[in-house]
Amino acid sequence: MAGRKGRSLIGLPVVDSNGIELGYVSAEQDNVLVIGDGSTGLLKLGRRYVERIEDKVLLKGPVVEIFFGLNVVDNEGEFIGVVKDTVEAGDLLDSLIIEDESGELVTVLLEDVRSIDEWVELSVSGDSLGEG
Secondary structure, three states: OHHHHOOOOOOOEEEOOOOOEEEEEEEEOOOEEEEEOOOOOOEEEEHHHEEEEOOOEEEOOOHHHHOOOOEEEOOOOOEEEEEEEEEEEOOEEEEEEEEEOOOOEEEEEHHHEEEEOOOEEEOOOHHHOOOO
């Protein structure tokens, strides 16, 4: 146990309990892991979602369940809606489905998500969503 505390997580894949991957740990901070997959921006993920660490970082459940119901705010802090579902591309998390205040479903690409912790924070404005 004592050796595990000093172990670096950088480079380990981050996967949910169904094997869906969010990306790889690129940096560690006190309460968050910074995740990137090489093609998207960086995502800060709260350590509250981590179940255990082995040869990968395992999350506490399926992403669709652990992120369901989280409030979503845009890059200006404006409330956008609530996470209702996720979309996977193969075994990679691709996007979140958000229900906005009017009940419309909006798809948000994972690359547009800045952080997921107590809520989901986007790196884009709410005005740029829902165009497709």
